[in-house]
Amino acid sequence: MKFLAVCSSGLGSSFMIHMNIDKVLKELGVTGVDVDHTDVGAVARGDADAFFVGRDLEEATNTLDNVVVLNSIIDLGELRTKVREQLEAKGIAIPEGDAA
Amino acid sequence: MLSSYLTPETTLFAEDVDGWRDAIARVSAPLLASGAIGQEYIDAMVSSIAAGGTYIDLGYGIALAHSRPENGVVRTGLSSLRVTPAVLLNDDPAHPIDLFFCLAATDPNGHLQTMMELANLLSDDELRTRLLAAHNAAEVATVINENGTTK
Numbered sequence: 001m002k003f004l005a006v007c008s009s010g011l012g013s014s015f016m017i018h019m020n021i022d023k024v025l026k027e028l029g030v031t032g033v034d035v036d037h038t039d040v041g042a043v044a045r046g047d048a049d050a051f052f053v054g055r056d057l058e059e060a061t062n063t064l065d066n067v068v069v070l071n072s073i074i075d076l077g078e079l080r081t082k083v084r085e086q087l088e089a090k091g092i093a094i095p096e097g098d099a100a
Numbered sequence: 101m102l103s104s105y106l107t108p109e110t111t112l113f114a115e116d117v118d119g120w121r122d123a124i125a126r127v128s129a130p131l132l133a134s135g136a137i138g139q140e141y142i143d144a145m146v147s148s149i150a151a152g153g154t155y156i157d158l159g160y161g162i163a164l165a166h167s168r169p170e171n172g173v174v175r176t177g178l179s180s181l182r183v184t185p186a187v188l189l190n191d192d193p194a195h196p197i198d199l200f201f202c203l204a205a206t207d208p209n210g211h212l213q214t215m216m217e218l219a220n221l222l223s224d225d226e227l228r229t230r231l232l233a234a235h236n237a238a239e240v241a242t243v244i245n246e247n248g249t250t251k
Contacts, residue, residue: 008148008155011208012166016158019219037208056155072159074222 001090002034003083004048006061010039013073017052020076024083029095033087050086052079102217103244105178109134111237112181120187120197121146124165127181127200136177137204144171145202154195161198161232162222163189169206176211177204178218182234199232221247 005017014037021035036048040060043051051067053060058069068082087094110130117123124146131137144167149156156163167173181200189195201218205211221227227247234240 008153009166009168011169011205011211012164012203013155013158015208015211015215016164016219016222019216020223023220023223039208054155054157056153056157073164074158074160074162074219074228076223 001032001092002036002048003050003052003086004043005035005037005052006040006043006057007037007054008040008057010037010042013054014038016073017054017070017079020074020079021052021083024076024080027080027096028084028087030087030092033092049090052082102178102214102221102247103241105176105214106180106240106244108237108241110177110179111240112179113184113236114181115184117181117183117187120149120189120191123181123183123187123197123200124149124202127165127179127202130179131177131202131204134177136173136175138172138174141167141172141204144168149190152190154189154192157189157195157197158222160222160228161186161196162201162228163195163197163199164201164203166203166205169208173204173206175204176206176214178202178214180240182232217244217247 005014007014018035018037045064051064054073055069061067128142145165156165158164179202186196186198189197231243
């Protein structure tokens with residue numbers, strides 16, 4: 001299972017999303033998900049099971065499948081909900097079902 | 101560590117900034133002065149924003165201005181600028197910005213600890229609110245230090 005955070009430069013917003021996904025997964029007690037970040041020019045369909053992008057990259061990433069668009073890069077509540085949805089869609093068990 | 105980058109010299113405040121280009125010039129000035137970046141890095145950031153690069157808008161009125169390492173980064177650096185009133189990024193009413201950060205990174209992974217701290221700081225509702233309310237570098241430093249102790 002791989003989640004990839006993507007932004008234009010591959011080291012600003014995407015790095016922050018990557019850090020926050022790590023944090024959410026840790027909160028949820030989920031292991032075994034590989035998380036990384038990259039730039040939009042280097043990413044291709046099939047590179048990950050889900051791609052997390054800021055709303056400004058929604059159009060630029062429409063050739064990828066399973067793109068998760070974030071309204072804010074730093075809204076942990078939004079990310080938590082969307083990471084959980086991805087995990088559930090992939091059938092990954094979430095140990096901390098009600099974690100804050 | 102975040103506190104080693106965001107110092108009194110790199111934590112700026114300004115009133116009545118003359119648009120987003122002025123904000124980018126001001127927030128990057130300490131990094132240019134210290135030699136962490138060249139002028140071409142500032143030009144690259146401005147070009148990418150002007151080309152529609154509002155992706156640096158993180159949400160909550162905070163922007164992380166940055167470009168690629170090859171566009172003039174000499175060494176890793178970070179600076180901030182709190183503007184009053186807010187500035188419209190790329191003159192776009194959908195992107196009002198109160199707090200600009202300027203990130204200079206030498207490679208995509210080398211600043212992991214700093215990005216982890218920054219992500220934690222900006223994603224924490226209470227710390228982010230206090231950061232936006234800070235009036236001077238000392239108040240920002242206090243928030244950053246607390247961030248370091250919470251995780």
